[in-house]
Amino acid sequence: MPALKHWLYMKEVLIVAEWTALKNIDPHCFACGQGNAHGLHMRFFSDGERVRSRLIIPGHLRGWHTLVHGGVLATILDEAMSWAAIHLTGRFILTQEMTVRFKKPVRIEEEVRVESCVAERISPRKALLKAEIRNSSGDICAESSGVFALFTAEAFTRMNLVPENMLDAMNQSMWRSA
């Protein structure tokens, strides 16, 4: 490959692979709220095709001994699929149904990575999302798929799903970077 063409190709690969921090709105959310003292404090990044987050699950969210509670893993997967649904479809969302497969135990105080994507745009009002949690060795410990209801801002308002001032803030920033 000639040098210039190679350089342009590499530049394109680098741009495509860039991960951008996504902006959060609700500081009280149990999963992503940075102000919730009992929460997971998840922060999300997107490359335009996937969404991901890294976190250390604190000790108070254990099941027994050093195992992370399965419900907490389901929350992490739900949150990751929700952010992917919002940021990759440009719609407001509700989780309609989800399934989780727990494949390996996850330990508290160990860093995990969660990654999610849109697997299928089922219809204008529905999308199928997928997510997986990996431990620090890279093993898949839990995976999920979920059907998400997609809403326009008008439909969300009509259904009284968030207060109007919050909807405005979400509408202005949820599809932009931090």
Ligand SMILES: CCCCCCCCCCCC(=O)SCCNC(=O)CCNC(=O)[C@H](O)C(C)(C)COP(=O)(O)OP(=O)(O)OC[C@H]1O[C@@H](n2cnc3c(N)ncnc32)[C@H](O)[C@@H]1OP(=O)(O)O
């Ligand atoms: C940056 C910040 C990041 C922020 C990131 C934040 C991440 C948050 C992550 C949390 C995600 C969650 O856990 S969400 C919370 C858990 N999930 C939920 O609470 C969902 C509860 N389920 C539901 O509300 C319902 O099942 C629905 C609306 C999803 C589907 O209702 P349904 O009853 O099965 O379906 P259906 O009869 O067709 O619809 C009922 C009524 O809703 C309307 N409807 C239904 N779907 C739609 C739709 N897509 N668009 C418009 N309207 C719709 C219908 O027109 C109808 O209105 P009409 O004819 O009656 O007028």
